[in-house]
Amino acid sequence: MTTYVYETIPGKTGEKPTIYEIQQSMTDEPLTTHPETGEPIRRVILGGFGVLSSTSGKKSASDAGSGCCGPGCCLG
Numbered sequence: 001m002t003t004y005v006y007e008t009i010p011g012k013t014g015e016k017p018t019i020y021e022i023q024q025s026m027t028d029e030p031l032t033t034h035p036e037t038g039e040p041i042r043r044v045i046l047g048g049f050g051v052l053s054s055t056s057g058k059k060s061a062s063d064a065g066s067g068c069c070g071p072g073c074c075l076g
Contacts (some may be wrong), residue, residue: 001023001024001025001033002023002024002025003021003023004021004023004024004030004043004044005019005020005043005044005046006019006020006021006031006034006041006042006043006044007019007020007042007044008020008039008040009013009039009040009041011050011068012034014057018039019044020034020041021061022035029049030042030043032074048053
């Protein structure tokens with residue numbers, strides 16, 4: 001089972017959403033109402049994490065097509 005983050009859909013301007021963590025199978029459709037309270041909810045899409053690595057040395061203009069966009073290699 002996967003844990004997904006959901007939030008209530010505020011009904012009034014300035015109202016803060018309530019955050020829930022709900023376990024579901026990855027094949028289940030996103031919920032539209034909270035299973036216990038019946039409140040309207042929506043799934044929150046969270047960003048994952050990536051691994052960044054640094055390269056040693058400076059990149060030259062010939063490296064511009066390599067997809068590098070780190071310190072010393074972005075040619076803008």
